[in-house]
Amino acid sequence: MLTAPAAAPRRGLSLVELMVGVTVGMVVAGGALTLFARNLGGSRQLLLETRLNQDLRAAADLVTRDLRRAGYWGNAILGTKAIGATAVTAQNPYRTVATPSGSEIAYEFSQGTENDTLDAGENFGFRLDNGALQMQSTTGTWTSLTDNTAVTITAFAITPTVTTLDLGYLCPKACGAGTPNCPTVTVRSYAVLLRGQSVKDSSVVRSLRSNVRLRNDALAGQCPV
Numbered sequence: 698m699l700t701a702p703a704a705a706p707r708r709g710l711s712l713v714e715l716m717v718g719v720t721v722g723m724v725v726a727g728g729a730l731t732l733f734a735r736n737l738g739g740s741r742q743l744l745l746e747t748r749l750n751q752d753l754r755a756a757a758d759l760v761t762r763d764l765r766r767a768g769y770w771g772n773a774i775l776g777t778k779a780i781g782a783t784a785v786t787a788q789n790p791y792r793t794v795a796t797p798s799g800s801e802i803a804y805e806f807s808q809g810t811e812n813d814t815l816d817a818g819e820n821f822g823f824r825l826d827n828g829a830l831q832m833q834s835t836t837g838t839w840t841s842l843t844d845n846t847a848v849t850i851t852a853f854a855i856t857p858t859v860t861t862l863d864l865g866y867l868c869p870k871a872c873g874a875g876t877p878n879c880p881t882v883t884v885r886s887y888a889v890l891l892r893g894q895s896v897k898d899s900s901v902v903r904s905l906r907s908n909v910r911l912r913n914d915a916l917a918g919q920c921p922v
Contacts, residue, residue, distance in 0.1 A: 742898070742901065745895045745897060745898050745901045746895075746901055746903070748847060748848070748895070749848055749893055749894070749895050749901055749902075749903050750903055752843055752844070752847070752848045752893065753848075753891055753893050753903055753904075753905045754905065755842075756830050756842050756843055756850075756891060757889065757891050757905045757907055759832070759842060760823055760830075760889055760891070760907075760909075761889070761907050761909050763821065763823075763832075764802070764804065764823075764887065764889075764909045764911070765909055765910070765911060765912050766806045766912070766913075767791075767794050767804035767805065767806055767821075767885075767911050767913065768789065768791050768792050768794065768804070768805070768806060768885075768911055768912075768913035768914075768915060769791060769806040769807050769912070769913050770789045770790070770791050770792075770806075770807050770811070770813075770913065771807045771811030772787070772811050772813055773789065773913070775787040775813070776788055776789050776916050787813055788917075789913075789915065789916065790805075790813060790814055790815040791805040791806050791807055791815060791819065791913075792805075792913075792915040792916075792917075793805055794857075794885060794911070796855050796857060798824075799854055799855065799856075800824060800825040800852075800853045800854060800855070801822065801823070801824035801825070801855070802822055802823055802824075802855045802887070803820065803821070803822035803833075804820075804821055804822060805819055805820055805821065806819065806821070806913075807819060808835070817837070818835040818836065818837070819835075820833065820837070821833050821835075823853070824839070824853070825850055825852070825853035826839070826841075827845065828845045828849040828850055828851070829841040829842070829843050829844075829845040829850060830842045830843045830850050830853055830891070843893070845896070846896060847895070847896055847897075848893050848894070848895065848896065849893060849894050849895075849896055850891065850892070850893045851892050851893060851894055851902075852890060852891070852892035852904075853889075853890070853891055853892075854888075854889070854890040855887055855888070855889060856887065856888040856890075857885065857886075857887050857888075858885070858886045858887070858888070859883060859884070859885050860883070860884045860885075861881050861882070861883045861884075862881060862882050862883075862884065863879065863880075863881055864879075864880040864881055864882055864918075865879040865880060865881075865920075867880075867920075868880065868920030868921065869920065870920065870921050870922070872920070872921050876921075878918045878919060879918050879921075880916070880917065880918040880919055880920060881916075881917050881918055882914045882915065882916055882917075883914060883915040883916075883917070884911075884914050885910075885911045885914070885915065886908060886909060886910045886911065887908070887909045887911075888906065888907075888908050889906065889907045889908070889909060890904065890905075890906050891904070891905045891906075891907075892904040892905075
C-alpha cells in the first residue's frame with residue numbers, strides 16, 4: 698500500500714528578518730519625507746523671495762519715475778535769459794527739492810494748467826514710516842506703497858549729488874562766478890537705497906539701488922544788463 702509523501706514544512710519570516718525589513722522601509726520612507734520637506738521649504742523660500750523682490754522693484758520703479766518729474770515747470774522758457782532781454786520774466790516756482798531726513802524726500806512739480814504758481818496739491822514726496830514706504834498724494838495725505846503685513850522696509854536712504862555750474866560766461870555782458878545773481882544751473886541727482894525683509898522669514902532680505910537724474914535743472918540768476 699502506497700502512502701503519500703509527507704508535506705514539506707512551511708517556513709515564514711523570522712522576527713529578525715521582519716525587523717530588518719521594517720527598518721529598511723522606515724529608512725526609505727524617512728528619506729522620502731525629508732526630501733519632500735526640503736522641496737516644500739525651498740518652494741516656500743522661493744515664494745517669499747519672489748514676493749519681496751516684486752514689492753521692492755515696484756516701489757523703486759515708482760520712486761524713480763516720479764522723482765524724475767521734480768522741478769517740472771510748464772513755462773520753463775520764461776525763466777531763461779534771451780540775448781537782448783533786460784531780465785528774466787519769471788522764476789521756476791517748483792525748483793525746490795528737499796531731504797528733511799535721510800529717509801525722506803520732498804519735491805514739487807506742475808500739474809494741470811500752468812499758472813506759474815505753486816498750488817496746493819503740487820507738493821510730493823516719499824518717506825519711510827513704521828516699516829512701510831509711503832508716498833505723498835495730491836491731497837497731502839501719505840499712502841503706503843508696500844504692505845507691511847508681508848514686507849518690512851528696513852531702509853530707505855536718499856543721497857543727493859548736487860552740482861552748480863556757472864553760466865555767466867554765456868551772457869552778452871559776462872559775469873564771473875561769485876558775482877551776485879550771476880546765472881547758474883544746478884544739476885541734481887539722487888542715489889536711492891531701498892532695503893526690505895519678509896515678515897514671515899526675517900532671513901529673506903533684499904536691497905535695491907537706483908540713481909535718479911532730475912530732468913529739470915534748476916536755473917537761477919540772470920545776465921547783467
